[in-house]
Amino acid sequence: MSAPSSLAPRLSWGRIALFTALGLFALFFLTPLYVMLSTALKSMDEIRNGTLLSLPLSPTLDAWAKAWSGACTGTDCGGLKPFFMNSVMMVVPAVSISTLIGSLNGYVLSKWRFRGSELMFALMLFGVFMPMQVVLLPMSQILGWLGIASSIWGLVLIHVLAGIPSTTLFFRNYYVGLPDELVKAAMLDGANFWQIFWRIVLPLSTPILVVTLIWQFTNIWNDFLYGVVFSGADSKPITVGLNNLANTTSSVKEYNVDMAAALIAALPTLFVYVVAGKYFVRGLTAGAVKG
Structure with a gap:
């Protein structure tokens, strides 16, 4: 019954x-x-x-092969392959460095607070809400002074600086929820600043680490504005190459090649979300509960 x-x-x-x-x-x-x-x-x-x-x-798969290695992106008909590799060389160091700096900032601002740390954190948050267009001119001048304008390393520096406010926010809010007793107990055992970070805090950061890596990877891979403004002829990322391919005029518009090129550009982010999407949601939830 x-x-x-x-x-x-x-x-x-x-x-x-x-x-x-x-x-x-x-x-x-x-x-x-x-x-x-x-x-x-x-x-x-x-x-x-x-x-x-x-x-x-x-x-x-003819359209895919042509989009990868034979489609014209302006005057160059080498396909998206060089642009794709430029994005890979840009994304890997930019994501790694910005995530590492953000984790250190969050660690310091939550567990090693000092006079003015809250003010510093508040000032860093301005970078989260600041429009990207505001920094184009000063960034271009700085890249010129450093001698890395129109290069992949220039793009890496831009994305690292642009990502530090967000990564700091993520890690700081997550680390606030970690018990302070862990740090105090480690200090009583003789552990220093770096030992506590590498051996205690960072191993407990897997949820927010996954969130930050996915967030940064997606933002940097899909960025178009910085790519088109700060890149040179040999350092354009995949988004710029896709735009050039779609806007290249020819006698016959090959829609299948355009669609294949768009999917090739989107495959890395789709793969990341399919593989780590559930961890992304769990990490956001953990950060929300502990923040």
């Missing part, structure tokens, strides 16, 4: 309406991705003769 009552909540009209709405929202959200993927797998003849939502009858 208990089985029908236990199944009743699952079949309620409210749950049916909720799941229907969620399904429709998911369908609406995933439709552009489906159109991009199906178009990228079609030939131009199939695109002309078919519809936007039709499945590819004879899937082919």
Whole structure:
């Protein structure tokens, strides 16, 4: 007699309406991705003769190969490969350095407070809300003085400086929730500043570390403004290459190549979210509860 009552909540009209709405929202959200993927797998003849939502009858990766190594991005017809590699060389050090600096800042501002530390933290938060366009001119002057203008290392420096306020905010709010007794006990055992950080605090930072790495990776990989302003001919990131490819005029517009190029540019961030998405949500939740 208990089985029908236990199944009743699952079949309620409210749950049916909720799941229907969620399904429709998911369908609406995933439709552009489906159109991009199906178009990228079609030939131009199939695109002309078919519809936007039709499945590819004879899937082919020719458009992907051309987008990677043969499409024209302005006067250069080498595809997105050099731009992709530029982004990789830019993202890896920029994400690593900004995350490390943010973790150290958060550690100091939460566990080694000093006179004026709260004011310093408040001033650093201005960088989170400051429009990126404000810093374009002073940043370009600084890069020129340092001799790294129009280079990958110049872009790395820009993204590290732009990411420090956010990474500091993440780690500081997370570390505030860690018991101060851990640091005090380690100090009584003779541990110094760096030993406490590397052996105690950092191993407890996995949730917020994952959040920060994903956040920084996504922001830096998808950035277009800094890439187009501060890069040179040989240091343009993937977003600039994609823009150049899409805006390059030709006698025939190859929509399949454009869609394949967009997917190639998006694959790293999609891969990161598919692999570590659940850890991202858990890390945000942990930071919210402990902050």
